[in-house]
Each structure stands twice: as C-alpha cells, then as structure tokens.
Amino acid sequence: MSRNRVSFTLDSTLDTVxxxxxxxxxxxxxxxxxxEDVMKIAMAVREAAVNAVLHGNAYDPGxxxxxxxxRTGSELVIRIRDQGKGxxxxxxxxxxxxxxxxxxxxxxxxxxxxxxxxxxxNPSTAGTEIKLVKHVHGPAAGG
Amino acid sequence: MSMKSxxxxxxxxxxxxxxxxxxxxxxxxxxxxxxxxxxxxxNKKILLNLGDVNYIDSSGIGELVxxxxxVRNQGGDLKLLNLTKKVHDLLQITKLYTVFDVKExxxxxxKSFS
Numbered sequence: 001m002s003r004n005r006v007s008f009t010l011d012s013t014l015d016t017v018x019x020x021x022x023x024x025x026x027x028x029x030x031x032x033x034x035x036e037d038v039m040k041i042a043m044a045v046r047e048a049a050v051n052a053v054l055h056g057n058a059y060d061p062g063x064x065x066x067x068x069x070x071r072t073g074s075e076l077v078i079r080i081r082d083q084g085k086g087x088x089x090x091x092x093x094x095x096x097x098x099x100x101x102x103x104x105x106x107x108x109x110x111x112x113x114x115x116x117x118x119x120x121x122n123p124s125t126a127g128t129e130i131k132l133v134k135h136v137h138g139p140a141a142g143g
Numbered sequence: 144m145s146m147k148s149x150x151x152x153x154x155x156x157x158x159x160x161x162x163x164x165x166x167x168x169x170x171x172x173x174x175x176x177x178x179x180x181x182x183x184x185x186n187k188k189i190l191l192n193l194g195d196v197n198y199i200d201s202s203g204i205g206e207l208v209x210x211x212x213x214v215r216n217q218g219g220d221l222k223l224l225n226l227t228k229k230v231h232d233l234l235q236i237t238k239l240y241t242v243f244d245v246k247e248x249x250x251x252x253x254k255s256f257s
Contacts, residue, residue, distance in 0.1 A: 014168045039229070047201055050167055096238050102212055104205035107237055111201055114236055 004071045009064050012057035012082075016065055020049035024078065027069045031076045032136055040115035041076065041134050047108040048080040048130045056082025056128055075117075078132040086123035146170035146196075148177045156253045157186040158224075162195035165203030174203075178210040178221075187219025188256045192249070194225030199233060211243060220244075224252050 010016040024045035057063035063083040118133035146163035214221040222244040234240040246252035
C-alpha cells in the first residue's frame, strides 16, 4: 500500500481557497480518481476552505489554515483546520428545508457531505478540523 | 478562469451571457453587480445564460438565489438557460432545480416571458 502525505499552512485569504481546490484536484487525480470524483473532491475541499477562511478565521491575518492530504492505497484523507472559535454543530441549518431553500448561504457543509464518502467535523475552542474521506474505487484501489 | 458577463436585449428580455466560474469573490460579485445594474435600469425580464459556466460553488449558488429573489421582489422574473451538467446536478441536489425556471432553448425562453 502506498502512502503519501503532504501538509500546507496557508493564510486566511481567498487565494488559499483557490489553492486548496487546485491542490485537492491534483492529489485526487494522482490518486487515480475519475474526473467526476476529482471534481467532487476539489469542490468539497474548496467549500471546507471557504468555511475555514471566512467563518473560522474570519480573514484574520494572524490565523492560519492547515491543509493535510494523506493518500493511502484505498482512500484519500483530507484534513482542513482553522484557528477560529469552533463551529457550533447544533446551529447548522438544513438547506433543503422549504424555509431555507431561498437562503443565500448555508449550503457548504451540505455539499461537502454530498460529495465525500465520510465527513467528520471536530470543533474546539482552538478551531475546527474537518476530515474528508473519499474511497478509491476500481483498479487504483489496489495501488 | 474568472467570470465574464455580457448582456444583450432580445424582444424586451435581457439575456445575460455568463462564462467561467461563479465562485466566492470576483465571480459572485460580477453577477451581483450585473443584476443590480439591470434592475436599476428597469430591466426586469432577465434570462441568465449559463451555457459557458463550467463551475459554481455554494457562494455562486447563493448568488443565483439572491439574483432570483432580487428580481422577483422588484416585480420581475429571472430564468436560467443552458445549464451545464455540473450546474444542473448542483441545482438538483440542492433542490433548487424546481425553484428556478430552467430553459434549454433561447427563443422559447424569451417567448416564455411574455
């Protein structure tokens, strides 16, 4: 089983969001995911990075976003950490509820859950870590 | 690739041709400014042509919803044209596909406003 791990520490800026998305796309492609899954993984990472930069660190230049990509033979594990106050999991609205359909925000975590196989959100007073897992299917799974 | 926006008038309907990415930042801002500008000029029949929009994130989806409600609140109507598969799928899973009036043919879409 091959194992690759890379980590990045980035500023709380929009550039970080774009960089996270591009890196996720590259890592997912290298891991052998099909184009559609690459797009889903990159989008999930983008949404998680948006949450970290905007809602977690609130663009604070003194706070960093950490991205960690770990590729095993059977899955791609991505962790995104911010240094914010920690998300309140009880207050995440359901974007599919009729009263929320026309809201202009609140779909990020829903999209992340839709696109990844496993999602763990671990908030603390030192920040929030979100762990995203996508299983490699097909021939690449043996690699 | 950032987003580009251009507008044209067809039989009283403003068609906004968008291309690129509608994402947090520039893409969302361009869409917001375009809609505000059109509403400010009294254009209330708006058809967003998304045929060349290859990517949209949750902020972009929010901006589409905002555009829709802004135009509706002004007594107008906003419809979507030529969704790519990616955008179509995103609107499906967010249950917005049935909220928006989605068209596939420009001429028929323009007629539908009258």
